[in-house]
Amino acid sequence: MADLFDRPVHLKAYLTGRCTKCKHYNEVMTHDYGNLPYRELEDQMDRTNHSIHPIMCKKCGAGYPPQHLVYRDVDRKEDVVRVQIDYSSPVDPETSAAMTEGHDRRYDIFKEYEREFWAAYTGFALEDWRAAVGELLRSEIEAGCSALGITPGEWRTEQQARKDMSTRFKTDADRSAFWQAANHEFITDEILNIGAMGWPPELLVKRYGSRRTRFAIMYFPIAEALETLRTRYIGQLFRKEKGDNAFLLRRIGQLTEDMQKQAVRANQLIRKVDEQKHEIAGLQDKVGVANAKIASLSNQQPAEERNKDDIRRIRELKSFVGELLAELRAIRPDEPEDIGESPMLDESGTDGADTPTTDLSILEGKTVAIIGGYRSRRDNGDYPCEITTHDGRKHDPDFYTALQQADIIVVLTRFISHASMWEARTVAAQEDKPIYYAQEINIRSILNTVVQK
Numbered sequence: 001m002a003d004l005f006d007r008p009v010h011l012k013a014y015l016t017g018r019c020t021k022c023k024h025y026n027e028v029m030t031h032d033y034g035n036l037p038y039r040e041l042e043d044q045m046d047r048t049n050h051s052i053h054p055i056m057c058k059k060c061g062a063g064y065p066p067q068h069l070v071y072r073d074v075d076r077k078e079d080v081v082r083v084q085i086d087y088s089s090p091v092d093p094e095t096s097a098a099m100t101e102g103h104d105r106r107y108d109i110f111k112e113y114e115r116e117f118w119a120a121y122t123g124f125a126l127e128d129w130r131a132a133v134g135e136l137l138r139s140e141i142e143a144g145c146s147a148l149g150i151t152p153g154e155w156r157t158e159q160q161a162r163k164d165m166s167t168r169f170k171t172d173a174d175r176s177a178f179w180q181a182a183n184h185e186f187i188t189d190e191i192l193n194i195g196a197m198g199w200p201p202e203l204l205v206k207r208y209g210s211r212r213t214r215f216a217i218m219y220f221p222i223a224e225a226l227e228t229l230r231t232r233y234i235g236q237l238f239r240k241e242k243g244d245n246a247f248l249l250r251r252i253g254q255l256t257e258d259m260q261k262q263a264v265r266a267n268q269l270i271r272k273v274d275e276q277k278h279e280i281a282g283l284q285d286k287v288g289v290a291n292a293k294i295a296s297l298s299n300q301q302p303a304e305e306r307n308k309d310d311i312r313r314i315r316e317l318k319s320f321v322g323e324l325l326a327e328l329r330a331i332r333p334d335e336p337e338d339i340g341e342s343p344m345l346d347e348s349g350t351d352g353a354d355t356p357t358t359d360l361s362i363l364e365g366k367t368v369a370i371i372g373g374y375r376s377r378r379d380n381g382d383y384p385c386e387i388t389t390h391d392g393r394k395h396d397p398d399f400y401t402a403l404q405q406a407d408i409i410v411v412l413t414r415f416i417s418h419a420s421m422w423e424a425r426t427v428a429a430q431e432d433k434p435i436y437y438a439q440e441i442n443i444r445s446i447l448n449t450v451v452q453k
């Protein structure tokens with residue numbers, strides 16, 4: 001044992017755990033103890049309070065609470081201890097300081113109650129001496145004998161040594177002295193030196209037996225600040241107690257178990273909350289992207305609004321033009337103008353041999369009003385559209401009817417007055433009808449011009 005304790009160990013502490021956002025496993029070194037002999041290291045470990053802080057994921061950059069505190073032997077590349085970090089009952093700094101202070105005072109506390117403790121402990125042993133000796137290790141029996149100046153027997157087995165000791169002593173005083181000497185290793189090394197903060201109840205039971213482990217853990221004098229730890233250990237030790245007075249201890253064990261279940265649950269919830277925090281952040285990112293998209297779409301909205309504006313302005317202009325025309329009409333009704341006689345329109349196939357025949361089929365079903373001439377015939381001829389005419393000389397009802405009924409308006413500029421032309425343009429503007437200006441009087445040629453434009 002001695003060389004193990006003297007061997008220097010280089011220990012580092014790490015915060016580890018899976019990222020709550022992307023599940024990547026991360027480790028962050030949080031303390032380097034340096035190369036120390038075991039005893040000194042143990043002392044340092046007692047003194048070092050690791051602050052548990054969020055660690056950064058190397059993969060996704062998220063910060064999250066670590067799951068474990070790992071003590072690693074750097075040279076042997078081996079994890080010595082792996083402690084699950086308990087977030088369920090965070091120890092406040094004051095409590096933590098009081099516990100450390102209590103731990104540091106353990107030798108003084110024991111000294112103060114040492115006499116009472118040993119008295120109670122030997123009393124407990126004497127109640128059932130055979131059972132008490134039955135838990136002693138051979139090395140402890142030898143240490144007890146040596147302290148009392150008894151020559152150890154030639155025992156072949158540990159069991160034989162125990163049997164020998166159970167009948168060896170004649171008085172309680174001898175038994176008490178032997179018991180105290182034999183228990184020096186257990187009480188001094190395991191219980192006192194390590195201290196309540198580091199007791200491993202299950203391991204102690206395995207090595208030293210459950211009777212005395214239970215007694216030591218229940219009655220060893222410790223600082224008030226460490227009593228909560230004692231309660232927890234008792235819970236662990238008496239979970240399956242079946243003895244006569246076991247009811248209360250079983251109850252403590254059950255409560256401790258419940259507490260541990262609650263702690264596990266609380267830890268899971270804390271992790272879940274952290275995972276959801278990242279999920280929410282992810283969703284917020286998506287909402288952000290969606291908002292940006294909506295904003296960029298909204299930026300296209302003004303174009304449509306400008307369009308609406310245009311439509312409104314066009315309407316205003318149209319009515320303005322209409323009012324101007326009405327004004328003009330009032331000022332100069334039928335003002336005679338120096339224009340030629342209205343011509344009879346040419347109904348022949350083309351106005352010239354070199355005019356290419358244009359496909360007029362898109363005019364099918366439409367009405368084309370030609371203002372400034374008249375026709376000799378009333379039928380439709382072989383045009384695909386209906387042709388109406390008005391000479392434009394008088395702004396009579398026929399003139400307006402012709403303009404209103406037309407899908408397409410054609411003005412023969414050589415043969416109508418300015419007033420008629422403005423009337424035609426006004427109707428075209430207000431009714432959104434296409435209007436064309438022609439010089440020629442051949443109908444097919446006029447239609448060709450319309451189609452080509």
Ligand SMILES: [Zn+2]
Nearest residue numbers: 019022057060
């Ligand atoms: Zn991550």
